[in-house]
Structures are given as C-alpha cells and as structure tokens.
Amino acid sequence: MYTQALNTQDQAPSAASDPLADARFQARVDAEERIEPNDAMPEAYRRTLTRQIAQHAHSEIVGMLPEGNWITRAPSLKRKAALLAKVQDEGGHGAYLYAAAETLGTSREQMEEQLLSGAAKYSSIFNYPTLTWADIGIIGWLVDGAAIMNQIPLCRCSYGPYARAMVRVCKEESFHQRQGYEIMIALARGTPAQKQMAQEALDRWWWPVLMMFGPPDKDSQHTESAMRWKIKRFTNDELRQKFVDATVPQGHFLGLTFPDPALTFDAATQHWNYGEIDWAEFKRVVAGDGPCNRQRMKQMRAKHADNAWVREAATAFARKRRQRAEAMPIAAE
Amino acid sequence: MTDTPLFQYTLRLADTALVLGHRLSEWVGHSPVIEEDLAFGNMGLDLIGQARSLYSHAGEIEGKGRDEDALAYLRDAPDYRNILLVEQPNGNFAATMVRQFLYAAFAHPYFEALAHSKDKTLAAIAAKAVKEMAYHLRHSAEWTIRLGDGTDESHRRAQDALDELWPYTAEMFETDQVERALIEAGVAVDPSAVRATWDKTLDHVLSEATLVRPRDGYMQSGGRIGRHSEHLGHILSELQFVQRAYPGASW
Numbered sequence: 001m002y003t004q005a006l007n008t009q010d011q012a013p014s015a016a017s018d019p020l021a022d023a024r025f026q027a028r029v030d031a032e033e034r035i036e037p038n039d040a041m042p043e044a045y046r047r048t049l050t051r052q053i054a055q056h057a058h059s060e061i062v063g064m065l066p067e068g069n070w071i072t073r074a075p076s077l078k079r080k081a082a083l084l085a086k087v088q089d090e091g092g093h094g095a096y097l098y099a100a101a102e103t104l105g106t107s108r109e110q111m112e113e114q115l116l117s118g119a120a121k122y123s124s125i126f127n128y129p130t131l132t133w134a135d136i137g138i139i140g141w142l143v144d145g146a147a148i149m150n151q152i153p154l155c156r157c158s159y160g161p162y163a164r165a166m167v168r169v170c171k172e173e174s175f176h177q178r179q180g181y182e183i184m185i186a187l188a189r190g191t192p193a194q195k196q197m198a199q200e201a202l203d204r205w206w207w208p209v210l211m212m213f214g215p216p217d218k219d220s221q222h223t224e225s226a227m228r229w230k231i232k233r234f235t236n237d238e239l240r241q242k243f244v245d246a247t248v249p250q251g252h253f254l255g256l257t258f259p260d261p262a263l264t265f266d267a268a269t270q271h272w273n274y275g276e277i278d279w280a281e282f283k284r285v286v287a288g289d290g291p292c293n294r295q296r297m298k299q300m301r302a303k304h305a306d307n308a309w310v311r312e313a314a315t316a317f318a319r320k321r322r323q324r325a326e327a328m329p330i331a332a333e
Numbered sequence: 334m335t336d337t338p339l340f341q342y343t344l345r346l347a348d349t350a351l352v353l354g355h356r357l358s359e360w361v362g363h364s365p366v367i368e369e370d371l372a373f374g375n376m377g378l379d380l381i382g383q384a385r386s387l388y389s390h391a392g393e394i395e396g397k398g399r400d401e402d403a404l405a406y407l408r409d410a411p412d413y414r415n416i417l418l419v420e421q422p423n424g425n426f427a428a429t430m431v432r433q434f435l436y437a438a439f440a441h442p443y444f445e446a447l448a449h450s451k452d453k454t455l456a457a458i459a460a461k462a463v464k465e466m467a468y469h470l471r472h473s474a475e476w477t478i479r480l481g482d483g484t485d486e487s488h489r490r491a492q493d494a495l496d497e498l499w500p501y502t503a504e505m506f507e508t509d510q511v512e513r514a515l516i517e518a519g520v521a522v523d524p525s526a527v528r529a530t531w532d533k534t535l536d537h538v539l540s541e542a543t544l545v546r547p548r549d550g551y552m553q554s555g556g557r558i559g560r561h562s563e564h565l566g567h568i569l570s571e572l573q574f575v576q577r578a579y580p581g582a583s584w
C-alpha cells in the first residue's frame with residue numbers, strides 16, 4: 001500500500017548468509033514468534049523491513065501535504081478541527097514509524113535524506129492533487145480505507161516494533177476513514193453542486209486508489225519472500241479485492257457511480273469484479289510523472305532547506321547547555 | 334438589543350483565538366521537524382476549540398440564531414474583533430514562535446483571571462484554556478530561548494521578530510467602554526491587571542534568550558474595533574472560501 005513501489009525485489013545478493021542461522025530464523029517466524037530489534041535476523045530481512053517501514057513513514061509525512069492543502073479552507077470549524085487533528089495524526093504516524101525503523105539500525109536523518117534525494121519512495125497516491133473539499137472526504141474514506149486493508153494484517157507482522165506500531169496506527173486510521181465517509185455523507189445529502197463535487201472526486205481518485213495495492217500478483221516479484229517472512233500475509237490482488245468488496249456498497253449507499261463500467265457483482269464468487277487497471281499510469285506516476293511528484297518533492301526539500309537554521313539553532317543551544325552544565329560544578333568549587 | 338458589550342467582548346476573545354489558531358494551522362506539514370508539526374497541530378486545535386466554544390456562547394448571547402460557523406464564516410474583516418498581533422503573518426519559525434510567546438504570556442494569566450468570571454460559561458471556557466495556554470507558553474518560551482541563545486542567525490531572526498511584533502503588544506492591555514462595565518461587573522478581566530505578570534515573564538525569558546526587549550514606541554491598535562491590518566482579509570478569503578462559494582450548503 002503505502003509501500004507499493006517496493007515491488008522491485010531487492011537484487012543485492014544476501015552476502016554472508018548463514019544457512020543454519022537463516023533456518024533458525026525461519027523456524028521462529030513460522031512459529032509466529034515476534035522478532036525483536038536485538039534478535040538475529042537475515043540481512044535481507046532487515047533491509048526489506050527497513051525499506052518498507054521507512055517508505056510507510058515517508059508516505060505518512062508526504063501525505064500531510066495534499067490534506068494540509070485544505071486545512072485553511074475547511075468549510076466549517078468542526079471540519080477544520082477534524083482535518084487538523086487528522087493531519088497531525090499522520091505526522092504522529094510518521095514519527096512513530098521512523099522510530100520503529102530506527103530499531104533496525106538506520107537513523108531518521110538517513111531515512112529523511114533518502115527521501116529528499118529521491119532514493120526512497122513514498123506512496124504514489126500522494127502525487128495526485130486535492131482539488132476540492134470533496135477530495136478530503138475521498139482521501140479519508142478511500143485512501144485511509146485502503147491503508148487499513150493493508151495495515152490490519154501488518155499488525156501481525158513478524159517484526160515486533162512494526163506490528164505494535166501498526167496496532168496503534170490502525171486505530172487512528174479507522175477513525176480517519178469514518179470521518180472521511182462522514183464528509184462524503186454530508187456531500188451526498190447536500191446540494192446538487194455538492195453531489196457533483198463528490199462524484200467528480202470519486203471519478204478522479206478511484207483508479208489511483210486501486211493502484212495503491214501495487215502491481216497485480218502475476219507481475220509482483222516481491223511478494224514471495226515477504227510472505228515467507230510474514231511481513232506480508234495477503235497478496236496485492238487479494239487485498240485489492242477485499243477493498244473493492246468492502247467499498248463498492250459504501251459508494252452505492254452514497255448514491256455515487258464508480259467510474260468503471262466493468263464493475264459487476266459476481267453472485268457465484270460473491271465478489272465485485274472490476275475493470276482493467278491502467279498499469280502504465282501507475283508506472284508513470286511511480287517513476288515521477290504524476291501530477292504532483294515534482295511539487296511534493298519541492299515542498300519537502302524547501303521545508304528542509306528553509307528550516308535548516310532552526311535545527312542548527314536547536315543543536316547549538318543543546319551543546320551550550322551541556323557545556324554550561326559541565327562547567328557548573330567546577331565553578332561551584 | 335443584541336449587540337451587547339458581552340457579545341462584543343466574547344467575539345473579541347473568539348476571533349483572537351480563531352485567527353491565531355488558523356495561523357498556526359498553516360504550519361502543519363511545513364514545520365522544521367515533525368515534532369513541531371505535532372506541536373503546531375496541538376496549539377492550533379486548542380485555539381480553534383476555544384474559538385468554537387466562545388462563538389457558540391456569543392451566538393447564544395446575541396440570540397439571533399447565529400452558530401459558530403455563521404459567526405466565523407459569514408462576517409467580513411471589519412466585523413472581526415481580534416487583536417492585530419495574531420493576524421500578523423507567520424513569517425519564519427522564529428516570528429511565529431515569538432508571536433506565540435508574546436500572546437501566550439498574556440493569555441495564560443488572562444484566562445486564569447477570567448476563570449473567575451461571573452459569566453459561568455466564560456469562566457468554564459477560560460478554566461480549560463488556562464491549561465492549554467500554559468503549554469503554549471512553555472513551548473513558545475522554550476523555543477524563544479533556544480533560538481535567541483542558539484546560533485547568530487537564529488538570534489538575529491528572533492530579535493527581528495521581537496522588534497517587528499512589539500508595536501502590536503500594547504493592544505492586548507487596552508480597555509475601552511465595551512469592556513469597562515463588564516470589568517466592573519466582574520464578567521470581563523481587566524487586562525492591565527495581568528500586565529505585571531506579562532512583564533515578568535518577558536523579562537525572564539528574554540534575558541535567558543539573550544534578546545533585547547524593544548523600547549515602547551508608537552503602538553498599533555484597532556483590531557478590537559474592526560480596524561485591521563491588510564493581512565486579515567487574506568486570512569478570511571481562505572478561511573471562508575468554501576462557505577462563500579456555496580452559499581447555504583451544509584458540510
């Protein structure tokens with residue numbers, strides 16, 4: 001989900017892998033034991049997890065931009081407070097996830113550097129623009145909704161700190177999803193212009209949201225080892241189907257039409273069939289040519305660069321304070 | 334007779350809280366570190382929460398059926414009653430933090446006193462706000478000190494912010510005929526009574542921050558009677574845009 005671009009398998013050879021240790025590790029994972037930071041783990045496991053958690057953290061942080069775009073324009077004080085609290089939650093998720101990733105030995109500063117240099121990815125969904133207030137409803141309902149689909153199984157991820165982070169994060173994401181849906185309900189019950197706003201937002205976001213689950217299983221090389229390590233428990237297509245099945249009735253309840261003429265309920269399988277996803281668009285946006293990739297990176301780099309002096313000041317002040325504290329006992333003598 | 338002094342007074346408190354909360358919310362997602370995004374979120378939410386309670390109270394006092402959103406979204410700048418300090422642009426991080434410090438150092442003791450108001454609703458709102466403003470004060474004072482006593486650059490930026498915002502500080506302590514009777518009646522707080530506390534807080538924090546307290550020159554005023562700086566209109570054009578573009582819709 002927030003880690004969809006991870007589907008490029010790590011090709012680096014697992015250097016100095018110890019078959020015996022690896023087997024012991026796999027046995028622990030198979031027994032559903034939680035792996036903790038100081039436990040032995042294969043290098044590839046550490047690398048994969050670090051990348052996944054960091055990418056998840058980056059997504060939370062970059063995701064603050066499209067939603068933050070509407071904080072100052074939210075249409076009522078209640079909505080304004082709720083959106084402000086939501087965006088703040090996402091920042092909290094980012095901080096919390098960076099801390100989880102740090103337990104694997106990479107510092108937050110390093111991870112942030114990787115994001116700013118473009119070496120690390122974030123969820124491509126945030127490369128789409130929020131054009132009207134309805135987009136805020138759609139993001140809560142669908143983007144947080146899709147995130148939950150992916151993250152509920154992650155609460156049982158083999159890596160302890162990540163699993164625990166997900167438990168806490170999922171609670172807040174469900175709250176966000178309900179709030180988003182509530183915004184949609186208000187629009188659906190509203191004026192013709194509000195209904196139209198809701199429909200247009202769904203038209204723009206539906207397909208990109210389905211892409212959040214990553215490439216179809218037949219093209220995804222990443223799933224196998226992640227499954228074996230119990231980092232991932234469902235395939236991309238399985239999660240996407242669950243999401244579609246849960247979401248389509250919600251959309252119909254709102255009186256909205258999904259922009260997919262092939263969307264039909266299959267009574268035999270009890271699933272909603274959906275049309276062909278435009279994977280060329282997905283690849284293009286992941287590669288950097290979505291509507292907002294450049295804008296998001298520019299914003300991220302600008303806030304980092306423009307505020308460097310603040311971080312320097314904090315560091316300088318902490319150093320002074322330490323020096324004064326050290327000098328104190330001497331002065332007292 | 335609905336445009337009573339109590340309505341005006343409550344509106345002043347509400348508008349000041351909303352405009353400052355709106356300003357702080359502009360930072361969220363753009364802060365120097367994630368922790369400050371969270372802090373701006375916290376403080377913004379506190380202030381918007383205060384504003385909502387105050388608007389609801391004002392609406393009841395007025396008795397014309399205006400709710401919090403009617404008051405926040407459907408008045409133009411000349412009807413806004415916030416002090417000028419809080420509508421000043423965020424500028425850089427130092428400017429925002431110094432503005433927050435100047436306000437919180439006032440608002441904390443002010444709400445402490447207002448918690449004893451004869452108006453029970455105002456007293457209850459103030460009692461909650463005291464705890465919130467204690468955090469705003471602590472957080473902004475810590476940053477004022479950190480920036481003032483940090484690097485040469487941060488010191489310069491903090492001092493610039495202090496110098497630039499100083500002319501807007503006196504308005505916090507003004508009283509006029511709208512408030513005088515309410516102060517007499519024990520409903521409103523006499524702001525001059527918290528001046529000494531404000532001075533003491535400032536002297537203490539500024540000296541730790543190695544910042545120089547500016548000399549009192551000409552002091553700007555007018556926000557509380559609806560004479561604002563150019564900035565408020567732009568805040569409102571953002572804040573009110575959706576409500577104004579879709580009149581009568583509910584969200």
Ligand SMILES: [Fe+2]
Nearest residue numbers: 060089090093
């Ligand atoms: Fe989140």
Ligand SMILES: [Fe+2]
Nearest residue numbers: 002060093147
């Ligand atoms: Fe998330």
Ligand SMILES: [Fe+2]
Nearest residue numbers: 144172173176
């Ligand atoms: Fe969320």
